[in-house]
Amino acid sequence: MTRTETGTDIETAPAAPERAPAPGLQLTLSDAVLGRPGAPVLDQVDLDVAAGEILTVVGPSGCGKSTLLRTLAGLLPLLGGRLAQDGAPVAGPAAERALVFQEDALLPWRSLRANVELPLAIRGVARARRRALAEEWLARVGLTEHAARLPHQVSGGQRQRTQLARALAGRPRAVLMDEPFGALDAQTRAGMQQLLVTALSGTRATVVFVTHDVDEALFLGDRVALLGTGRVLDVPRPRLRGAHTDPATLALRREVLASLDGRPGS
Amino acid sequence: MSAPPATADGTGRTGPHRVAWLRYARITAAVLAALTGWQLLAQYRVNLWLRFAQFPTVAETAREFARRLGTATYWQDVSDSLTRIVGGFLLAAVLGIAIGTALARSPVVSDLFGPLLEVLRPIPAIALVPVAILLFPSNEQGIVFITFTAAFFPVTVSTRHAVRALTPVWEEAVRTMGGGRWRVLRSVVLPGALPGILGGLSVGIGVSWICVISAEMISGEYGVGYRTWQDYTIVDYPGVFVGMATIGLLGRLTSTAVELLGRRLTRWLPRTARGQGATAGGRARWRTARTAVGEPS
Numbered sequence: 428m429t430r431t432e433t434g435t436d437i438e439t440a441p442a443a444p445e446r447a448p449a450p451g452l453q454l455t456l457s458d459a460v461l462g463r464p465g466a467p468v469l470d471q472v473d474l475d476v477a478a479g480e481i482l483t484v485v486g487p488s489g490c491g492k493s494t495l496l497r498t499l500a501g502l503l504p505l506l507g508g509r510l511a512q513d514g515a516p517v518a519g520p521a522a523e524r525a526l527v528f529q530e531d532a533l534l535p536w537r538s539l540r541a542n543v544e545l546p547l548a549i550r551g552v553a554r555a556r557r558r559a560l561a562e563e564w565l566a567r568v569g570l571t572e573h574a575a576r577l578p579h580q581v582s583g584g585q586r587q588r589t590q591l592a593r594a595l596a597g598r599p600r601a602v603l604m605d606e607p608f609g610a611l612d613a614q615t616r617a618g619m620q621q622l623l624v625t626a627l628s629g630t631r632a633t634v635v636f637v638t639h640d641v642d643e644a645l646f647l648g649d650r651v652a653l654l655g656t657g658r659v660l661d662v663p664r665p666r667l668r669g670a671h672t673d674p675a676t677l678a679l680r681r682e683v684l685a686s687l688d689g690r691p692g693s
Numbered sequence: 694m695s696a697p698p699a700t701a702d703g704t705g706r707t708g709p710h711r712v713a714w715l716r717y718a719r720i721t722a723a724v725l726a727a728l729t730g731w732q733l734l735a736q737y738r739v740n741l742w743l744r745f746a747q748f749p750t751v752a753e754t755a756r757e758f759a760r761r762l763g764t765a766t767y768w769q770d771v772s773d774s775l776t777r778i779v780g781g782f783l784l785a786a787v788l789g790i791a792i793g794t795a796l797a798r799s800p801v802v803s804d805l806f807g808p809l810l811e812v813l814r815p816i817p818a819i820a821l822v823p824v825a826i827l828l829f830p831s832n833e834q835g836i837v838f839i840t841f842t843a844a845f846f847p848v849t850v851s852t853r854h855a856v857r858a859l860t861p862v863w864e865e866a867v868r869t870m871g872g873g874r875w876r877v878l879r880s881v882v883l884p885g886a887l888p889g890i891l892g893g894l895s896v897g898i899g900v901s902w903i904c905v906i907s908a909e910m911i912s913g914e915y916g917v918g919y920r921t922w923q924d925y926t927i928v929d930y931p932g933v934f935v936g937m938a939t940i941g942l943l944g945r946l947t948s949t950a951v952e953l954l955g956r957r958l959t960r961w962l963p964r965t966a967r968g969q970g971a972t973a974g975g976r977a978r979w980r981t982a983r984t985a986v987g988e989p990s
Contacts, residue, residue, distance in 0.1 A: 501869070502865050520865075520868040520869045520871070521869075521871055522869075522870050522871030523871075525870070526865070526869040528862055528866065532862045532863065532865070532866040533866075534880070534881065534884070534885075536884050536887075537961075545867070545880065546870040546871070549867070549870050549872045550871065577961050597870055597871070
């Protein structure tokens with residue numbers, strides 16, 4: 428089932444470039460030990476991400492959020508336990524699990540368009556076709572007129588939008604996002620969250636979105652996982668900006684904050 | 694490069710114009726002063742502590758230069774030297790980049806060849822002349838080998854350094870797009886390390902000239918270095934100076950070629966990070982001056 432959104436101005440969003448979206452991946456971490464070899468960061472991690480859902484992961488800085496995502500992406504090998512996608516074990520990174528980095532991960536010598544073309548080139552898409560697809564994706568994140576610019580010639584928010592377009596252009600079945608809006612100011616951030624919801628509509632990709640911002644987690648997530656406490660909370664839909672005034676959401680927000688505060692100091 | 698922008702006052706005597714004009718005036722003055730000094734010292738056979746009595750004057754040298762430009766031998770020498778340096782340097786560039794990259798990325802290669810190269814590196818290429826004579830059947834190959842060795846180490850070392858200093862997240866990004874080893878090499882490692890590699894190429898072409906000339910002096914047949922030494926042994930001092938001027942001009946020509954190629958390949962670098970070389974530095978200042986004029990006061 429294709430994801431549909433009920434948030435503001437979703438109806439005006441252009442259709443996703445893909446004709447037939449691939450189904451989202453189901454990801455399972457069981458009894459996993461995560462970290463760099465010799466330096467485990469997280470222990471006994473059990474996480475179940477359902478196909479096509481948006482799971483947001485909240486936790487204070489330094490609690491291993493990036494480690495979790497890099498492990499899910501296949502960049503870090505497991506130190507123990509199992510990682511499976513659709514029931515089959517994962518070995519190494521693959522195009523079907525795209526990672527959007529917190530830091531600036533665009534290649535600085537490539538134009539924004541050439542950056543978005545890269546996953547398509549790796550997949551072997553012909554030049555003319557990948558150029559057209561890249562331009563469609565840049566249009567979806569509102570960067571049509573900047574397509575020929577180099578990353579250092581655009582703003583940080585525009586670079587993150589390009590990263591998002593690049594990740595989605597590869598038609599991944601799961602998108603792993605590591606505080607992608609962490610370095611942006613509040614105004615840009617709200618716009619980016621909306622943009623993300625828009626860009627994801629029409630795809631069926633599973634999303635794991637890591638953040639330290641509780642409001643962001645509640646706004647974007649179908650479920651919110653609290654890292655370090657082992658708890659997962661369901662978030663009521665629809666995703667409306669004003670949802671903070673809704674008593675149920677407020678209660679949830681208090682619960683999340685209390686859980687995070689209740690952790691032993693790290 | 695491009696014409697300076699039109700100015701508000703329309704006099705044409707604008708800031709950038711004046712700055713450029715001033716620079717050329719200074720450059721010309723410096724060259725003229727050096728040539729005049731040389732001419733006077735040689736002409737009056739000045740013998741203080743340094744002895745200029747045997748020096749040919751600028752005029753004599755220029756006359757000899759003009760005469761030689763009309764001879765086939767001169768061009769044969771130039772083309773021989775250029776062939777040797779281009780051959781040795783290109784070989785060094787290709788192998789240096791390949792081995793430097795392998796050293797940086799593969800622990801196995803690093804263990805096998807790293808210590809060996811570190812021991813060979815301090816040996817001046819010119820000290821390898823006996824080895825070259827023993828190794829190669831012809832002088833020609835020996836000279837190319839010496840030239841190659843001279844450029845190889847700066848290129849290898851700077852490549853290794855540049856590859857090690859790459860931002861890890863670029864590679865991670867390509868790997869999560871499904872890119873394998875070759876894709877990472879092609880799309881991340883080589884383009885990302887290029888600015889650093891170019892530094893090694895610049896150094897390499899300079900050292901190559903030193904070594905090709907020295908090797909020719911020792912064992913060449915034809916070539917600018919051979920000719921210069923030959924002229925010295927037959928006491929043709931103007932000829933020696935023509936040789937030196939030729940070496941200077943050819944050296945400048947090849948390093949400018951490397952510099953221009955480098956600037957072309959790294960146009961993506963942000964402006965402030967670009968232009969560490971002497972010429973590029975001058976140009977950067979030029980640009981600053983132009984910007985300052987363009988702004989409303």
